[in-house]
Amino acid sequence: MLNKVTRSLLTVPGAAVLALLSAALPAVADDTEIYQAEYEGGSTGARPKVLIAFDDSGSMSTQVEQQRPAYDSSASYATSVSADRIYWSTDGSVPSANSSNWFSASQNRCASSYDDLDDNGRFTVERGRRWVDSTVQQGQCTRECPDGSFEYYGRCYEQTTISEPVEKLVYVGNDSNNRCGNDLTYVNPNGSDDACYEVVASSNPVSGWVYRQNSGRNGRCPRGTTYLQVDPPGRNNDYDACFELVTEPEFTTTTDWVDVGQPTQVCEDDTVVPGTWQSLSSNAHTPTHVECRDDVSNGITDNGSGQGAGYPQNNVASGNEYGPGVDDSVDWGNGAYTFFTSHYMNWYHDDSLVETKSRLEIAQEVITTIIDTNPGIDFGLLEFNYDSGGRIARRIIANMTETQRAELMNLVDMTDHAGSTPMCESMYEAYRYIAGLGVVYGNDAQSGSDSRGTYDVLPKDPLAESNGTYISPNTDCAYTYIILMTDGEPQRDTDANQRIKTLTGKDCQIYDSADSGGRTENCLPQLTEYMATTDLDNDDSNGDQYGITYTIGFATDQELLSDAAANGKGEYYTANNAQELTAAFQGAIVGILSRATTFTSPAVAVDTFTRTQSRDEVFYAMFKPDDTVDWIGNIKKLKLNADAVLVDAASNPALDPDTGVIKDTARTFWSAAADGTNVDQGGVGQLLAERDPGTRTIYSNTGNNGTFELFNTTNFDAAALGLTDDLFYNVLGASTQAAASRQINWARGYDAYDTDGDSNTSESRGWILGDILHSQPLVLNYGARGSFTTSAPDLRLLVGSNSGFVHLFGNDNGVEDWAFFPKELAGILPLRRRNALSNNHVYGMDLTPVAYTYDSNNDGTLDSGAGDKVWAYLGMRRGGRAYYALDLSNPDSPSFMWRIDNNSTGFGELGQTWSEPVVTIIPGYTDNNGVRKPVLVFGAGYDTNKDDSGVGTADSQGRGL
Structure with missing residues (x-):
């Protein structure tokens, strides 16, 4: 359940001598509060619900050679990895033997995983975190006069x-x-x-x-x-x-x-920087603790040997990271992890273990293990009927007990391989179950057997229905997930087609089938689309109840299954052996755990839809809200095809037609893999995060009269900011030159505080690009400049972020050309770096840039050598009370033009610079040669006295044009 966070009000000091410090103070009552909420913890009664649609057709008797025997926790296997480790992955796949994704088993505090790791060697946690110890920061000293x-x-x-x-x-x-x-x-x-x-x-x-x-x-x-x-x-x-x-x-x-x-000299006491729970890291092998949200969900306070009982606590000193109550402020992230013991890794990577198994035996082993090792999920089972549709062999039981889970696993082991493959009809029965409608095919099980096996071994679950009507497993505002596994093409699978056409109002397509003729109409994709986009209980008062479909082709790769998963908002997997089938099921489970909407952290990706279009390119500025202040941002690129459809880098339609957001399966331009709406994947942000910080060009206005100098520990000093050394240190949250240099290097992108624990402070600190909340990217078209052409011009993207940096990116490759950090924003650097839990967001350069361009010879190319001009103007919104002007006539060699703020002559009432400037011409206003001069027109800004929700007061700033 998500609760809205109430903001506190803050009075900001106004002393001019503390301008740099006050620039770092947060504003109140702004529009970021709609993105911030708190996770209450504990059970919500809405655990993920998964119905496994099981293909028990005759082809499941097919023998598969070179299969690995079932994992045995008591067996000995060839050693490929070190003992006493727990390996992990984020996609459910088993790591390689030389993977660095592991932590010491003794640090595992996830009690929910203990039994399954002992018995099955693997366990999937719905969310996982490692504890990063608190540190002591030297107290800041200031020199004070009377x-x-x-x-x-x-x-x-x-x-x-x-x-x-x-x-x-x-x-x-x-x-x-x-x-x-x-x-x-x-x-x-x-x-x-x-x-x-x-x-x-x-x-x-x-x-x-x-x-x-x-x-x-x-x-x-x-x-x-x-x-x-x-x-x-x-x-x-x-x-x-x-x-x-x-x-x-x-x-x-x-x-x-x-x-x-x-x-x-007045010195503060040393400050304890609280410890926090952070995502697992391939560089942190001996964290103090590794925890899982499963324990919180299930009310488990046991933390294993060597650690007292309690729930994880956030932002506390080391030694206090466990307490008696649930701490709602713990950020559990938005992705699941799968844990593997060293013993399981040895089994998986022991290639000497081979035997022959039937597809059914493989599926039974895989599915029972999945059910057993995912106790945070409530499972149900649908089995194909011999000839017509399918039946609910076990209903989804909320908050399954261990006994109920074992009973379901026994049912899976009882299945036999005989019959046809009525997958669409079976899915239609699954739809009716989830929607709470009448039984259609659920009574059509047959008795008998043939050379392949016994028909319809499992009886239907009588408790799944009442008087011929299914009892829906739905709960408020929650989805039900279906994993459809089949090893063959549909057979005798047309009876539900007309029902589905009537239900959806859509026509169906022809697909490969096992029927005579080899091609048959099948409405499965239309059905899964309907389930994924329709409130299945038809009740607007309790949110949306959708059915999301994942499909797995076992020894088969079908367009039908691919379309069904795509339309059903799930994923399609293929598998040819036990390991691949395990990975497919586990991938589906991880996807489900990562998207279960009623039990996730509020820090979900948000697409602001600040869409910027240039030619056929469309750029999306994105940000990811958090309960802390250092939000991340990104820019992603799509294109319009000849049919005016937005497509990704693979020329596939990129937007979900129902939601209007980028599909999870889309691979945006500049991205190496599918990144979709994930703010922390792909786009210019990932390119910047993977770059050596030492290769970046970053400027600051630290030279005489604001001229650009490189942003580094040499140029960014007390003299450049007009401060004494002590006040300069204070602004950067430091008390020594070494500490100040460390902060500056962090701002440049270095892992200066070794947050990943690998003792390397010369590498990138990870995600660098700050949130782009209001600053829509400005596309600058330089035309056929240099090696560029008229048809493929030199396009650059100029954008500001709330980390305080202004960035210029190249459209051709998404790489950052340079960045600019205004020295006046020095005070926000320690706030963004400390990333404290707070509802008061930290702002920087948050206004959309505007530009003046002058093409002296009107040739369509902006060339500084020909006298052409490109001047950019940047505001700050809540970041401050100033405008900056940059000369970008040569985009590879920018220069500083001017800065005005409320201390500039004639601008004493300039408020926060929310007004996007307009560049225009005033008749009669010319230079000495009679050439008309451009002027900049903007409003006088925002007065923060309007932040208070109390009785209004007269403005003292922002009153003009």
Whole structure:
């Protein structure tokens, strides 16, 4: 069950000197909250439900040579892997003998897996995680001056206003031959009465001469003043000026900075960075714990030898990772894992083990093992009838007990191989069972036998129906899954066709069959499509109950099965032996566990459908919400074919016609394998994640007047940001230069904090591209530039992300050309890196870029060498109160043009830059040559006082154009 998270409100400090720090503070009440929810844990009553449609036709008696005997936990096998390990895979397949996907068996805390690993050597967990220990981060130290004072070059200064009496020349006595002793000043007024004076600054009344101004030509002075010739003590100090004789005291007021002492160093206590549960890693072989959500779902607190009982706890110090209650904040991810013991691996990779088995024996072994090793799934069984349709041999029982699971396995072992292959009719009966409709073929079992075996051994399950109507296994907002396994083409399988046509309103196709003539109409794909897209209980009040179909061709590869799975929103597998059949069933199970909608983490892939189209290319910006702040993003590319259909890299239709989202089976351009809507697969994001960070070109505006310099530990320093060293460290969440450099290297894409535990900090840290929440990619068409042509022009994608980086990607290969990180966003780096559990999202460059282009000769190619221009303008939305301008006339050599923010002259009321600028021309506004100059028009921004849901207040910013 998913609960909406309530946001807390945060007051953001506004001190200008802390601009870099406040840039890192999150905003409130934004639109990310709709993507965030909490997993409640515990059983929801909606475990995945799987109906296995079992083909027991006569062809299942076919013998298959070179098959491996059943796994025996007590047998000895040739050693191929080290003992005391648990290997794992994410697709259900058995890892290779040299796979690095393993962890020490002693670290396994998934109690749900213990019995099955001991007995069967394998177990599939619905979700799995490893514990990453907490760390101690050195406390940050700051230098603080007293209130009202500021630090300057290591001293504290306070601005003080001082009032002092004005100096006067006061008469002392007569001179001696125009000379005065005792440091007195000789004064000769214009005319006579020369004498000796002293300089006096007194707050009491005293008569004396006060300087007013320098004298004019020939000793002229303004009225009220007297010209004096003044000769202070010392040589060559005489001067002439205009003075006024004053008795009352006069004062002057001066304002100055006064040194009030050294700053005081204030250090925080060392901070414990909490430990977290993270996905399994091929580089982390000895994690402290490996856990599974199955234990939480089933209320199991046992954690094995050496660890006390309890449920996993998140964001706590090591030693507290288990507690008495379910912690809803644990992010269990969105994919299942299959565990394999070392002993099972030795069996699987022992090629000396061979024997001959029938297809039925192989299927029985595989299916019973699947049922036994997946206790988090409730299974049912449908068996083909001898001649017409199929019957429910065992209903799906919610929350199956071990006894019920064993009974189902015994039923599978009792099946025999005899009869035809009425797969479409059998699936029609499965549909009626799931939808809670009347029985059609369920009573058509036959008795008898032939040379191949006994007909319809298993009786129907009387508890699957009531008075001739099936009791639906559906629960609210949940799907039921069907795995159809068959070893041959359909035979005697046309009776349900007309019923399916009436149900779906669609025509059916001709497929290969085992009937005479070899080709027969079959409506199976139309039926599976209907089941996957129709609410099968016809009740809008309890969500959608769909039936999702997976198909397995055992020793057969059929277009019918492929179409049935594709239409049924599942997957199609083929298998020719026991190992491949196991992999096929396990692949289906992993797919089911990874998509079960009522019991998954809320961190699911979201396609924002910020679609950008250029020519026949269409680009999708994507992001993946999370309960933490470092969301990931991606851009994927599709194309429009001649029929205006969006297709993937294999020219197959890419969008699901019912949902409008990219199909899971689609392989988007730039991707090596099917990636679909998975944000963390394919696209420009995976190319960037797999790249050596040292080969990237990243700029920052750290040079003089913001000129671009490479973003590295040399250029990105305190001086470049206009800060003291200590404040610079503080901004980066560090307290030393080494710690600051580590943070910068993390931002560049290095695994600087060794999150995968392999002691290699020079490799990529994994996913680098941040969430692209509002910044729609801007396509820049440079035309036939360089080796590009008019028909295949040089297209670049410019986009901002909330990790603070602006990226330019090449359309031809999806590779990042360069990135730009504004130095003003330094404060968000430690927040994104720490990735704390929080409802307050961290923003960066979140506004869609706009561009001005100028083609000087109108040849359709933008060439900087010919005087052509490309200027890009970037805003921040919630990331800040600034706009940036970049010169991209040469896309391979960008340069910084300017930055304006609320501290720029005339922009004091600029709010958060939500307004997408418009580049236009104003009549009469030209350069010195009379050429019209482009201007940028944008709104004055958003005032965050509107974030509060209380009574509105007057805006102090954003009030203009």
